[in-house]
Amino acid sequence: MKTPKRLEPLLEDGLIDDVVRQLMSGKEAMVFVVRCGEDTRCAKVYKEANKRAFRQAVDYTENRKTKNSRQARAMAKGTKYGRQAQEAAWQSAEVDALYRLAAAGVRVPRPYNFHEGVLLMELVTDADGDAAPRLNDVAFTEEEALMHHRSLMLEVVRMLCAGVIHGDLSEYNILIGANGPVIIDLPQAVDAAGNNHARAMLARDVNNLTTYFGQYAPALLTTQYAEEIWALYEHGELNTDVKLTGRFEQTLPPVDLDGVMREIDDAKAAEAARLLRMQEMG
16 A cells, blocks of 8 residues: 555654555544564554544643643643644653553553654454454453453553553453453553542543443443452552452441530530520620
8 A cells, every 4th residue: 555654754764664554543543554574563643633533631631741841831831832742742641651551461552663653563463363353343242241341350450550540441442352352542541640530530441341341241230340449559459469359338437426426515505605695685
């Protein structure tokens, strides 16, 4: 096929040898199958901000690091330089997350390079060596649904142990590879410890998957994995060997009866004083 303009720098610099075909075009990027020597990989070409459906919501970009204060001011003001810096930060967020998660053993595509706004990474394939389908494009038995849901809950745990929350996890950005589910599309990934919306985003990620697999395995619809995982994380008890149950019981602090009685006595005393003042004034 004709080489897309955005991939020409990678050809010129010898990072890829040939463009085989376009694999997909999504809300954030176009993905191409490319050859690198004898290896087949994929190249993710990010769309320009004005052509992208996914917006850089403040919930996602909260507390993301910038190179310097000048860059931060420019991004806040929305200047041309600031928009360029914001776009670069948005793209590099996925690169950083992929390297971080791959090192932590999370099932994500292996990243190879990031050059001229193009992410070069592993092509996830199925058992026949073809490009792996999305989760949304595959039907499952109840047993398969339970197996994949359990597997993905452990991947969510591994991500959280690495300090990352996907932020947009659903059946549309998970591939069913030869060895099981692989999580993709991470430009909106957030830092679990540095984002005030982290808990809500984790819950949405987990509940999206539970709802999806629940159509094949209805028993999943009554589980509480999101609450269980976050409680373990919040108490410093989350680790990659954790045995999740899908059950969660909210433990409330004990009632301070002495404190309640003091409040009642204070209220009675205040009311008695008010009545006494009214009598004296009368």
